[in-house]
Amino acid sequence: MKAAHIVAPRRLEIVDTPLPDIRQAPGEPVLLRLHQGVLCASDFPRWCGGAFNVQFPRPVGDSLHECIGTVVESRSPRFQPGDWVLAIPADQRGLSEYFITDASMVVPLPEHTIREHLILGQPLGTILWAAHKLPNILDLDVAVVGQGPIGLMWNYLLSNMGARKIIGLDRVPDRLETARRMRATHTIHVDEVDPRAAILELTDGRGADLVVEAVGHQPETIHLAIGLCRREGTVLMFGVPDQEFYPLPAWEILRKNIRFIGSVHPNVQRDLPLALDMIRQGRIDVSPLITHRFPFEKAQEAFTLAVERHDRPIKVLLEFGS
Numbered sequence: 001m002k003a004a005h006i007v008a009p010r011r012l013e014i015v016d017t018p019l020p021d022i023r024q025a026p027g028e029p030v031l032l033r034l035h036q037g038v039l040c041a042s043d044f045p046r047w048c049g050g051a052f053n054v055q056f057p058r059p060v061g062d063s064l065h066e067c068i069g070t071v072v073e074s075r076s077p078r079f080q081p082g083d084w085v086l087a088i089p090a091d092q093r094g095l096s097e098y099f100i101t102d103a104s105m106v107v108p109l110p111e112h113t114i115r116e117h118l119i120l121g122q123p124l125g126t127i128l129w130a131a132h133k134l135p136n137i138l139d140l141d142v143a144v145v146g147q148g149p150i151g152l153m154w155n156y157l158l159s160n161m162g163a164r165k166i167i168g169l170d171r172v173p174d175r176l177e178t179a180r181r182m183r184a185t186h187t188i189h190v191d192e193v194d195p196r197a198a199i200l201e202l203t204d205g206r207g208a209d210l211v212v213e214a215v216g217h218q219p220e221t222i223h224l225a226i227g228l229c230r231r232e233g234t235v236l237m238f239g240v241p242d243q244e245f246y247p248l249p250a251w252e253i254l255r256k257n258i259r260f261i262g263s264v265h266p267n268v269q270r271d272l273p274l275a276l277d278m279i280r281q282g283r284i285d286v287s288p289l290i291t292h293r294f295p296f297e298k299a300q301e302a303f304t305l306a307v308e309r310h311d312r313p314i315k316v317l318l319e320f321g322s
Helices: 041-048 123-132 149-160 172-179 194-200 219-226 249-256 267-280 296-308
Strands: 002-006 011-016 030-039 066-074 084-087 098-102 106-108 143-144 165-170 186-187 208-213 229-236 259-262 290-297 315-319
Touching: 002 296, 011 219, 011 296, 041 208, 041 296, 066 123, 106 267, 123 267, 143 149, 143 219, 149 165, 149 172, 149 208, 165 172, 165 194, 172 186, 186 194, 194 219, 208 219, 219 229, 219 249, 229 249, 290 296, 296 315
Parallel strands: 143 165, 143 208, 165 186, 208 229, 229 259, 290 315
Antiparallel strands: 002 011, 030 066, 030 098, 030 315, 066 084, 084 106
């Protein structure tokens, strides 16, 4: 089978590798043929290096984890060959024609006219997992730091949850334009205005009741989120860090009595089916998010575009055959 192999920072090769053997896998393994996947910012450190002491070459198939495909073979009674599923590969090693994962990381796909939209049930599921931890959002002013695909989906969900103001912050103008389509009531270009002053003006001097940090990969946006939060408000750290330890403004957290929440990963069997239902029923419109498509053989170009952000990508999709 074909698979991608990241052999050096920002360089991958398409290689031939043996088909995985389901008989060697523990638990209730499922062998899947991948049809489509979308790149996530949490894949980028494994492509670029420089985070968590990433070493090269990477394992074959690393890194892709937002995937849909069909079941080829199953040792789980829940799945049969031919079933269309949303699946999370173990260790993000889904960048190959076939991969094995446990049935606990697989959910069936509902009928949908645009199947690629359902891939976004995986990141939306991680958002729903985090939303379970939040206070009642009804009538609150919320700031979302980062208007990439995660921040944009947060806008839409927070609107459904009844937020009064949804304030999207970013430094990329076209993402701020998309934020309005994804139900942000206000947007702030952080390089053109002082974001703290802008948030205070929009919230009558209080600060945001909830701040969602949806950027990750550096501590500065966490510091910004804490600065935007009002006294006794809530900060959600959702963006994935690049390092094990970050310096934080501990005195400001204490002085403001901020509730600080961290969240990563979904409850697969609870959150992903709900996310798929929300997409299928139109309760969250994900159509603006997938902006670029590449065949699997051009994974090098896909990663390069996604990381370097030329041509204004939001989500980059890889096609693994018809």
